[in-house]
Amino acid sequence: MNITAVVVTYNRLELLKRTVSCLRQNAPLTHILVINNSSTDGTPQWLAEQADERLSFITQENVGGAGGFYRGIEEACRRGADWIWCMDDDVFPRPDCLARLMRQTKDPQVGILAPRRLLNGRIFTNDFTGYDFSHPFRSVYRGKLKHRDIQAPTEIAGTAFEGPLIRRSVVEKIGLPNRHLFIFCDDTDYCLRAHLAGFRLLYVPDALMDKHPFFSDDSWAQRTRKKRWKRLYQVRNATYLNHHYGKNWAVRHLRGFICMLGYQVTALLTLPFVKAYEWKDLGKLWRAYTDGLHERLSD
Numbered sequence: 001m002n003i004t005a006v007v008v009t010y011n012r013l014e015l016l017k018r019t020v021s022c023l024r025q026n027a028p029l030t031h032i033l034v035i036n037n038s039s040t041d042g043t044p045q046w047l048a049e050q051a052d053e054r055l056s057f058i059t060q061e062n063v064g065g066a067g068g069f070y071r072g073i074e075e076a077c078r079r080g081a082d083w084i085w086c087m088d089d090d091v092f093p094r095p096d097c098l099a100r101l102m103r104q105t106k107d108p109q110v111g112i113l114a115p116r117r118l119l120n121g122r123i124f125t126n127d128f129t130g131y132d133f134s135h136p137f138r139s140v141y142r143g144k145l146k147h148r149d150i151q152a153p154t155e156i157a158g159t160a161f162e163g164p165l166i167r168r169s170v171v172e173k174i175g176l177p178n179r180h181l182f183i184f185c186d187d188t189d190y191c192l193r194a195h196l197a198g199f200r201l202l203y204v205p206d207a208l209m210d211k212h213p214f215f216s217d218d219s220w221a222q223r224t225r226k227k228r229w230k231r232l233y234q235v236r237n238a239t240y241l242n243h244h245y246g247k248n249w250a251v252r253h254l255r256g257f258i259c260m261l262g263y264q265v266t267a268l269l270t271l272p273f274v275k276a277y278e279w280k281d282l283g284k285l286w287r288a289y290t291d292g293l294h295e296r297l298s299d
Contacts, residue, residue: 008068064182111199239292
């Protein structure tokens with residue numbers, strides 16, 4: 001059994017060190033493959049210094065998480081992986097996390113297994129049990145696990161690229177993640193494709209990973225400034241997802257528009273008082289929406 005962990009990293013060396021350390025404690029892991037998106041913080045040097053036959057890395061241009069997982073999953077399969085364990089550099093699997101995920105692999109229709117993430121000791125989950133591409137004023141994510149008491153493996157329809165264990169046959173049937181999404185919705189899109197292809201996805205609550213807390217001490221304005229560029233990808237990719245899979249005109253056109261409008265209204269209401277948004281962000285959000293609507297996904 002070849003189980004390869006694919007870790008995507010960019011300029012977060014200290015977090016990467018912790019992730020790799022945690023992975024080394026997990027059995028029966030075969031190999032750790034780090035995809036370095038052109039980090040400039042000493043990451044390539046540290047990786048090159050590792051005297052560990054189980055660790056290898058690829059340095060490429062910064063193509064975001066989506067491009068990183070595309071390259072990592074492709075390379076893992078080329079090297080003969082039976083299962084690919086995907087994660088960013090900000091999640092840290094407990095020593096028995098992989099072993100607990102592997103307990104659920106007997107059914108060949110199980111294609112993706114999702115661990116439980118903990119943020120400051122509390123359950124952090126954006127896993128969900130279904131999709132809604134019919135109602136424009138509802139969330140695309142149905143049956144979120146966020147407020148449910150889950151104590152046993154539970155059927156889901158989607159998870160995040162924060163530790164999913166993916167069976168090779170999933171990749172062989174549906175292909176690789178959409179690398180052009182860069183960040184946001186690449187995991188939703190991939191899980192949806194696996195779900196539509198007939199694979200089962202399971203959330204495994206006793207397989208634990210810890211998640212690094214970001215922005216915990218920031219004010220709303222500070223957090224918004226730091227994440228502002230990400231919102232453009234969020235609007236574009238959410239619009240793309242709804243346009244591509246929407247079952248009617250309203251979902252294909254309105255749902256992304258509502259998402260974009262929400263950020264524009266927030267910007268307009270706060271611009272006179274706090275330095276969170278800039279006036280030029282209004283135009284950028286509109287372009288993000290129209291790009292998604294026309295499925296223009298250049299990186």
